[in-house]
Amino acid sequence: MRIGFAVPQFGVFADPDLVPDLSRALEDMGYDSLWVGDRILGPLAPSDPYPGGDGVMPQQYATHLDPLLALTLAATATERVRLGSSTLNALWQPPVLLARTLTTLDLLSHGRLDVGIGLGWLRDEFTAAGVPWERRGDRLEETLDLLEAIWASETVEHQGRLWTVPASRILPKPAQRPRPPILLGGFSPAGLERVGRRGDGWLATAMPLPHLTGLWSQVLRAAEQAGREPSRLRLVVRVNPTITASPADPAQTFARGTVGQICDYLRSAVAAGADEVFVDPQLIASSPNEFLDLAKEFITNLRAG
Template structure:
């Protein structure tokens, strides 16, 4: 089982000094990976409900550090852990610029980057960056085309519906070849089909196991239909739990419960096919000391339980 934890980034943790200190401590604890998320604003009157709980977006997400800069900071103080995004909303910037940033991060980290990409869920954020909400799937497909071209081609040339790149040399290339792993988010049939057809894995959220395995099977079938080897896909499960002092309803432990209950759920997810799990406690604590205490409790339980 590979075990990850969140990079401090949201709410009270939106502090570069905390990114540096806590990322170093998490690697020292033995974590395998560190992960960031991606938000740009907290609307007063949101266009769309938050996909969890009662639909209210957690207030912590209105205060945030840039995900790729936070990962860069984490890269400078760690040596071993993988560094991932779950998920980066890749459609908010031109793909050639995104490719340059991700290449630089892969170089800074000496080849430890996992590129987790999603579409987001809130129209307000698309409005704020001047990107059309409609046509997100096609935009993502062309973004992936361009990322792969920049990363793998000696001469990059692209003519698409949204972007045109004249025949060009774009260097350096990432450390990882042919390119950093691309992990895709999404829960719709189209999103899961895309995971199987062209992703290196699926970034899932903690959910009841029957739903998780059902959605994962869709991605695996899509990989087989695309002539790819399903066993090569990675399943990474992110948990944003509410930590409770007393046991929660066993049916809710994908979202809330004691550390022991959350760990039991995560072990069950691994037994069901997950290659990696990671925990983000930034919605359940605002104390750096408690953040580290929870991190130690989680890894101890998961390694020895």
């Protein structure tokens, strides 16, 4: 079982001085990977409900560090852990500039980057970024086309609906060849089909296991239909847990329960096909000490199992 944890980034943890020390401590505890998320604002009158809980976006997300700069701080403070985004809303910036930043991060980390990309769910953020909400899937497809060409091809030339790149050399290339792994989020039929057709894996959130395995089977079928080897795709499951002092309803332990119950769920997810799980406690921890105490409790429990 590969086990990850969140990079401190949101709410009280949106402090660049915390990122190196806490990231180094997480690596020393034995975590396999560190992960960032992506937000740009907390609207006072949201255009869309938050896709979880009671539909209200947690207030912590209104205070945030840039995900790739936070990941850069984590990279410089660590030596071994993989570094991922779950998920990066890649549609908010031109692919050529995004490729440059991600290439630099992969080189800086000596090839430890996992590029996790999602479409986003909040129209207000697209409005603020000046990016159309409509045809997000098409925008992502062309973004992936460009990222792959920039990373793998000696000469890059692109003429698409959204972007034009004249025949050029774009150097350097990432440390990982032909490119860093690309993991995709998404839960719609089109999103799951895209994961199977184009991604190196699926970034899922914790949910009841029958639902998780049902969606994962859609990804694997799409990979097979695209002529790809389904067994080469990775399933990464993220949990933002609510920790309870006493045992919670077993049907809810994908989201809430004791640390032991949450860990039991994560072990069950691995048994059902997940390659990696990671925990983000930034919605429940109130201090760096509590953040690290939870990290220690989770990895001790998960490794013991």
